[in-house]
Amino acid sequence: MIKSYKARRIISNTLIYIILAIMCLIWVSPFAYLLLHSFRGEGYVTVNYLIPHEFTFKNYIDLFLGTGGDASINFPRWFLNTLVVAIFSCVISTISVLAVSYSLSRLRFGARKKLMNVGMILGMFPGFMTMIAMYYLLDAMHLTRTLVALVICYSCGAGLGFQISKGFFDTIPRALDEAATIDGANKNQIFWKIILPMSKPIVVYTVLTSFIGPWCDFILAKIIMGDDRANYTVAIGLQAMTTNEFIQAYYKQYLAGSVCVAVPITILFLRMQKYYVEGVTAGGVKG
Amino acid sequence: MKKVLAILLAGMMTATAFAGCGGSGDASSSGGSSNASGGSSAKASGGKVDEAMFGDETDITLKVWAPDKGVSLAKQHIEEFKKMYPNIKFKKIDVVAQGEGEAATQLVNDPNKAADVFSFPSDQLNKLDAAKCLSPVSKAFIEDVTATNAESTVKAATLKDSKSKEDVLYAYPETNDNGYYLVYDKKVVSDDNAKTLEGILKACKDAKKEFVMDCGNGFYSCTFAFTAGAVIDGFEEDNETQKFKEYDEDEAVDTLMAFAKLMKEYKGTWKSQDPAQIASGFKNGTLGAGVDGSWNSVADKETLGNDFGATKLPTINVNGKDKQLISMFGYKYLGVNAKTKFPRTAHILAYYLASEKCQQDRAEKLGWGPSNTKVSETEFVKNDVTLQAIAAQSQNAVAQVNIQGTFWQAMGTLGNEMMKDGWKPDDKAATKKLLETTISDVRDEG
Numbered sequence: 001m002i003k004s005y006k007a008r009r010i011i012s013n014t015l016i017y018i019i020l021a022i023m024c025l026i027w028v029s030p031f032a033y034l035l036l037h038s039f040r041g042e043g044y045v046t047v048n049y050l051i052p053h054e055f056t057f058k059n060y061i062d063l064f065l066g067t068g069g070d071a072s073i074n075f076p077r078w079f080l081n082t083l084v085v086a087i088f089s090c091v092i093s094t095i096s097v098l099a100v101s102y103s104l105s106r107l108r109f110g111a112r113k114k115l116m117n118v119g120m121i122l123g124m125f126p127g128f129m130t131m132i133a134m135y136y137l138l139d140a141m142h143l144t145r146t147l148v149a150l151v152i153c154y155s156c157g158a159g160l161g162f163q164i165s166k167g168f169f170d171t172i173p174r175a176l177d178e179a180a181t182i183d184g185a186n187k188n189q190i191f192w193k194i195i196l197p198m199s200k201p202i203v204v205y206t207v208l209t210s211f212i213g214p215w216c217d218f219i220l221a222k223i224i225m226g227d228d229r230a231n232y233t234v235a236i237g238l239q240a241m242t243t244n245e246f247i248q249a250y251y252k253q254y255l256a257g258s259v260c261v262a263v264p265i266t267i268l269f270l271r272m273q274k275y276y277v278e279g280v281t282a283g284g285v286k287g
Numbered sequence: 288m289k290k291v292l293a294i295l296l297a298g299m300m301t302a303t304a305f306a307g308c309g310g311s312g313d314a315s316s317s318g319g320s321s322n323a324s325g326g327s328s329a330k331a332s333g334g335k336v337d338e339a340m341f342g343d344e345t346d347i348t349l350k351v352w353a354p355d356k357g358v359s360l361a362k363q364h365i366e367e368f369k370k371m372y373p374n375i376k377f378k379k380i381d382v383v384a385q386g387e388g389e390a391a392t393q394l395v396n397d398p399n400k401a402a403d404v405f406s407f408p409s410d411q412l413n414k415l416d417a418a419k420c421l422s423p424v425s426k427a428f429i430e431d432v433t434a435t436n437a438e439s440t441v442k443a444a445t446l447k448d449s450k451s452k453e454d455v456l457y458a459y460p461e462t463n464d465n466g467y468y469l470v471y472d473k474k475v476v477s478d479d480n481a482k483t484l485e486g487i488l489k490a491c492k493d494a495k496k497e498f499v500m501d502c503g504n505g506f507y508s509c510t511f512a513f514t515a516g517a518v519i520d521g522f523e524e525d526n527e528t529q530k531f532k533e534y535d536e537d538e539a540v541d542t543l544m545a546f547a548k549l550m551k552e553y554k555g556t557w558k559s560q561d562p563a564q565i566a567s568g569f570k571n572g573t574l575g576a577g578v579d580g581s582w583n584s585v586a587d588k589e590t591l592g593n594d595f596g597a598t599k600l601p602t603i604n605v606n607g608k609d610k611q612l613i614s615m616f617g618y619k620y621l622g623v624n625a626k627t628k629f630p631r632t633a634h635i636l637a638y639y640l641a642s643e644k645c646q647q648d649r650a651e652k653l654g655w656g657p658s659n660t661k662v663s664e665t666e667f668v669k670n671d672v673t674l675q676a677i678a679a680q681s682q683n684a685v686a687q688v689n690i691q692g693t694f695w696q697a698m699g700t701l702g703n704e705m706m707k708d709g710w711k712p713d714d715k716a717a718t719k720k721l722l723e724t725t726i727s728d729v730r731d732e733g
Contacts, residue, residue, distance in 0.1 A: 043567040044586060072355050072384035135397070144400060226400060227352065227385045227393055245354055245386045247563050248586040 038255035045251045059256040072229040073250060075257055078237035081147055083264065085233065086214040088151045093158030093210040098203065100159040102191050105169035106177060119160045128219050135223050145228040153220055154213055161209075168202040169195065204275035212265055234261050332431050334642025336635055338372055340427065346378045347632045351640075352385035352405035360652055361640070368639050380636070387619065391415050394624065403627040404637045407458075408465050409443050409617040410687045416446055416457060422623040424456040425634045435643060436460040439681070440618045440658040443688040458620035459641035462649070463663075464581045464656025465617035466684060467507065467562070468676040469601060471576035472496075472569060473594040483609065484601045487576050488553040496575030499568060501702075502550075502559040505695030506615055507578060508702025511546050513613035513685055514603065515539035517726060521689045529691040529729050538605070540719050545605045547705045547712035559706050566590050584673045585654065597672045599679035616684030618658060650674065656681075697728035 033050065040047070041054030063075045104116060134153060135144065143149040172195060180190045196203065214221075218235045225231050232240070238257050241250040353361040361382045369377050383402065385393060391411035394401040395418045407415070415421045424432060433441050433456070440460035448455045471481050475494045480486035491498045501507040512518075516534030523530045550557055566586035568574030578600065579587060588595045600612035621641050627633045639645065646657040650668055656677045657663050668674050704710060704721055711717065 043570055044590075045561075045563045045567050047567055047571060048573070072358070139397065139400075144397070223396065226397065227383050227402070229384055240386070243386050244388055244563075244580075244582055245356075248566055248583060251563075 034255055034258055038252065038259045040252055040255075043252075044248050059252045060260070063253045063256045063260070073237075073241060073246065073253075074230070075234075075237060075253070075260075077230060078232045078234050079260065081231060082214055082233040082235075082261075085147050085150045085154070086211050086264075089154035089158075089214055090207055090211040092151070092155035094203065094206045096155065096159040097161055097165055097206050097210075098196070098199075099191070101162040101165035101169055102195060104162055105166045106174075106190075106195075107187070119162065123160050123163075131220055131223055134220075138224065144224055145226055145231055147231055149224050150214065150221060150233070153224070154217070155210070158210060165199075165202045165206060168199060172198055201275045204272045208268065208272060211268060215261060215265060334639040334644055335371060336427070336638070338374055340631060340635060341372070341375050342631050344629050344631050345376045347376065347380070347629050348378045349380045349404065349627070349629060349633060349636065350402040351380065351382045351636070352390060352402035353382055354387050354406065355384045356653055357406070357649065357655075358382050358384050360648060364640060364645050364648070365636070368636060371639075375632075391420075394418075394420050398624055398626040401624055401626075403624050403629065403633040404640065405622055405624065406461055406619055407622055408619050408687070410690060412444060412446070412457060412620070412688055413690075415622065420622075420625050421457045422625040422627065422630060422634070424459060425638070428459075428634070428638045429456055432456065432459055432638070432641070435660060436641075436658045437463050437660055437663070439463070439686060440620075443618055443686045444620055458622040459637050460618060460658035461621045461641055461646070462619040462655045463658035463681060464674070464677045465619055465687070466614055466677060466680055467578050467580045467600075468614075468673075468680045469576060469598050470565065470579045470584070470587050470591075471596040471598075472574065472591055473596045475575035476596065478596065478598075481576070481596060481598050482601055484549060484603045484612070487601055488549060488556055491575035492553055492556045494575055496556075497558045497568065497573055498553070498556055498575055499558050499560045499562065499565055499577035499579075501561055501578070502706045503699050503703045504561070505698035505702075507562075509685075509694070509698040510578075510600070510612055510614050511543060511701060511705065512698060512722070512725060513615070514546075514610060515542035515722070517722065518613065518685055519690065519694070519729075522691070527691070528731065529694060531726060531730075536719070536722075539722060540715060542603070542605045542610065543705065543718050543722060544712055544715065545603055547710060547718070549603070550706055551710070551712050559702070581656065581673070581677055588673070595672070597676040599676055599683060611683050614680055614684045615687050616681050617687035619655075691729065691731070693731045694729050697725050700728070701725040 036050070036052060037047075038059055039055045039057070040052035041056035041058065042052065066074060066076070104112065138144050138149045138152070143152070176194055176198075177190055180194050185193065214233060216235065217233075218239065221233045222236045222239075225233075225236060229237075229240070234257065238254055238261070240246065241254040241257065247254075351361060351365065365380050365382065369380070385402065385405070387406050387408050390405050390407040391414045394405065394407075394415065398418075398420050412421075437460070440463050441456065444458045444460065445454050445456050447453070469481060469487075471487065475496050476487055476490045480490045488498055502511075516532075516539045518532045518534070520530045520532045522528060562577065562579045562583060565574060565577040565579045566583060566589075568577065569587060569590040584597070587597075600614055602609040602611050604610075621637045623630070623633045623637050643659045643661050646655075646659045646662045647665065647667075649655040650657050650662055650665075650671075654671070654673065656674050657668060662668060663678065668678075701721065705712075
């Protein structure tokens with residue numbers, strides 16, 4: 001109908017931009033709400049307008065200093081707990097994932113294929129199926145309600161998620177290994193000195209995914225921590241703030257807390273971002 | 288190596304098999320042992336007992352769950368408790384903050400790690416009983432507990448034992464206040480207006496303010512069914528199906544129609560929102576009145592200051608007759624964990640924490656409505672507007688016990704349907720059908 005190519009392009013571009021803008025608005029609005037209202041000074045729970053009338057840092061200050069609140073709401077402590085758990089499980093699971101992937105990629109041993117299949121099948125069960133069993137196993141070891149239990153749960157099974165990094169290692173030519181072997185390196189040295197420096201993207205990817213886990217996990221942490229509020233992580237702590245008992249006094253602090261949770265993850269993400277995409281796509285080339 | 292691992296794993300498996308709530312046998316026996324300890328000399332009253340009742344328990348370690356606001360007071364009470372028994376050796380009695388809303392969930396998850404004495408709302412009683420997590424009130428205390436607390440609170444905690452079919456009192460009444468009532472801004476709604484639903488809505492509409500009552504939440508919207516006469520009455524013989532009292536269907540339908548008419552007439556004024564919004568609404572000045580829970584009363588009071596009004600729920604005019612709104616009303620109890628290692632002390636402590644003195648302290652410092660009849664008569668409680676409103680509403684309420692899980696959703700749907708835009712308040716047949724569907728949904732007959 002419309003002959004001119006230029007006019008057609010303008011129309012279709014406008015349409016596309018309108019659609020994108022609407023989608024963007026829908027997607028961004030919860031975040032905008034969260035951020036705006038975490039600075040809201042007035043009201044208790046929600047208000048029926050989008051832009052707060054009064055902006056203040058009080059919610060953040062209260063959140064971290066715990067002023068005027070109940071003793072068992074202790075956000076700084078929860079934040080620290082989560083950070084510690086995240087760092088430990090990040091280090092342990094990164095090492096174990098990479099080590100498992102390396103050995104499955106480079107070493108040839110009996111039952112290698114079978115082990116990989118078992119790992120694959122185990123990975124397909126949804127995690128929360130085993131949670132109750134995990135709780136009682138931890139209980140038998142007297143570890144429930146401790147942060148150690150969380151680190152164990154988050155990092156010990158991590159080796160099963162070897163698929164992507166194994167795929168990445170497979171793309172590194174074996175000739176490099178052979179050359180190193182001729183020069184007298186053993187398998188351990190090859191892993192640390194040859195393969196790892198070449199696998200930055202996949203290391204970053206593993207670090208990121210295992211660091212984010214503890215910040216987002218709710219169900220397992222909730223089951224393990226029970227009534228021990230001092231050992232809560234941010235996820236269950238924030239949820240506790242929205243229960244009937246606290247919501248009146250803590251809703252705005254809850255919003256502020258949700259913003260704060262995003263900070264460490266964002267920092268890590270920004271610093272490592274450029275490797276991230278590379279890592280995800282590189283691992284997928286050869287599975 | 289493999290063998291060691293296998294043995295270790297097997298060991299853990301067996302250990303887990305023994306954990307959990309399953310050990311029903313000792314639930315009653317632990318209660319029994321403390322009963323026996325009472326012996327002939329035991330006549331407990333006023334929260335104090337003979338030291339002999341502690342039996343051979345020594346180096347006592349207990350954990351108590353209290354909601355956050357009550358922790359410091361509970362600690363104080365426990366210090367007093369220890370002083371009352373100078374010859375008993377207490378190692379440590381901890382008070383841990385645990386919201387009552389989740390008490391049963393946490394307890395059933397792992398009774399061995401849970402509190403020995405804990406506070407919980409009445410609707411969790413069945414769950415705790417089913418999991419055999421509650422140790423029944425010691426025989427030595429039953430008489431005193433029954434005599435000093437409001438009859439309704441004792442009755443609600445009395446369940447039939449599944450084996451012996453005898454009535455057993457499972458917990459110590461702690462409060463008589465777990466319900467909702469009317470809060471209003473005196474600048475908008477006068478005390479006189481607050482007596483009728485019509486008056487409230489009109490006053491709110493005239494002042495261009497809102498009235499909040501959550502119609503989509505079964506906890507609040509069951510008011511419609513209850514006021515209509517469809518009142519629940521425990522379970523049928525099968526112990527599963529919800530039983531309803533006999534009611535006059537015509538009148539019930541008329542009542543529901545009266546509610547729906549008001550919803551339609553005052554569309555825009557009557558908002559169905561979560562009561563957590565009410566304090567905000569008062570603060571923003573958009574709200575005139577609301578049906579709010581006792582747990583929010585502190586925030587409401589703070590916001591409105593001198594204009595804070597609280598009273599029982601209003602009446603509604605049905606065919607020229609004013610009918611009182613009937614609400615859902617719960618109580619809070621102190622329970623003793625069936626798995627406690629010190630059953631005697633745990634019972635004595637629970638008995639003390641539920642006593643007149645402790646209830647008086649909680650009423651004055653936390654604003655909790657007492658179940659103890661003497662405390663209810665004190666000047667302090669008599670002069671407290673909120674506590675009086677709660678007490679008045681408790682006279683027009685259905686106890687929140689023995690409620691089937693199907694109840695909440697069905698009642699929420701009832702409220703939502705009536706609130707819906709297209710609902711015709713004059714359609715008698717549709718209203719009748721809605722009521723029938725609601726009741727059959729609750730009874731799970733669909």
